[in-house]
Amino acid sequence: MSERLLHAGYRHSPAVLARELLGCVLVRIDERGERLAGRIVETEAYGGEEDQASHSKNGHRSARNESMYGPPGLAYVYFTYGMHHCMNVVCGDPGEPVAVLIRALEPIDGIERMLSSRTNGKRFRRPLAEKHLCSGPARLCQALGLDLTFNGVDLTVDDRLWIEPRTTPPVRVVNTTRVGVDRAGEWARKPLRWYDAASAHVSRRAAPATSDLP
DNA sequence: ATGACGATTTACT
DNA sequence: GTAAATCGTCATA
Numbered sequence: 001m002s003e004r005l006l007h008a009g010y011r012h013s014p015a016v017l018a019r020e021l022l023g024c025v026l027v028r029i030d031e032r033g034e035r036l037a038g039r040i041v042e043t044e045a046y047g048g049e050e051d052q053a054s055h056s057k058n059g060h061r062s063a064r065n066e067s068m069y070g071p072p073g074l075a076y077v078y079f080t081y082g083m084h085h086c087m088n089v090v091c092g093d094p095g096e097p098v099a100v101l102i103r104a105l106e107p108i109d110g111i112e113r114m115l116s117s118r119t120n121g122k123r124f125r126r127p128l129a130e131k132h133l134c135s136g137p138a139r140l141c142q143a144l145g146l147d148l149t150f151n152g153v154d155l156t157v158d159d160r161l162w163i164e165p166r167t168t169p170p171v172r173v174v175n176t177t178r179v180g181v182d183r184a185g186e187w188a189r190k191p192l193r194w195y196d197a198a199s200a201h202v203s204r205r206a207a208p209a210t211s212d213l214p
Numbered sequence: 215a216t217g218a219c220g221a222t223t224t225a226c227t
Numbered sequence: 228g229t230a231a232a233t234c235g236t237c238a239t240a
Binding site for chain 1: 219220221222223224225226
Binding site: 079 | 232233235236237
């Protein structure tokens with residue numbers, strides 16, 4: 001069977017794991033037994049009680065984010081904005097509320113199925129380009145059919161969801177600020193997002209550096 | 215009980 | 228660029 005990351009592979013700080021996950025492959029076996037897979041090209045690190053952008057800020061713990069406090073290797077899937085799901089990988093030491101948000105995938109297997117999951121019941125004004133299939137945390141969950149039933153799933157043993165080691169390393173790694181956390185004060189400014197700038201499937205690019213030369 | 219908000223996405227001016 | 232969609236969670240009362 002397929003090689004996958006095991007417990008030790010997740011037992012890192014979120015900042016380290018976020019970087020390590022670039023190039024790894026997120027695999028989902030759907031209800032029909034079809035393999036849906038994508039190369040991870042964008043991640044963000046969250047957690048610790050100090051991180052004001054994290055659901056675990058100030059030690060907050062509730063039914064919603066309970067998975068964050070579980071052992072490394074669990075999936076933390078949450079529902080937000082009344083309509084979207086996002087998926088994290090729990091990491092660090094057992095009981096430590098730290099996780100890595102998967103923000104974008106480069107589709108590899110099951111692209112037709114992902115397309116139908118993304119367009120099903122919706123009316124896109126224009127045909128959905130493949131580059132928009134999994135280029136965002138909620139988009140990739142929709143493409144892979146990930147919802148709250150996957151919250152707390154153990155990626156080291158589950159037969160529907162896991163992560164495989166990288167086959168192709170990231171080409172040009174960029175480390176910059178996280179998306180959508182503007183209200184988190186100084187924590188909004190910390191460079192806790194990583195992406196492979198060589199990929200066309202990244203959700204957002206860092207603002208290009210401006211030159212002050214004439 | 216009520217109201218504000220959200221680790222987003224999409225459409226529209 | 229701005230705004231709508233849409234609802235569970237949380238703070239306040």
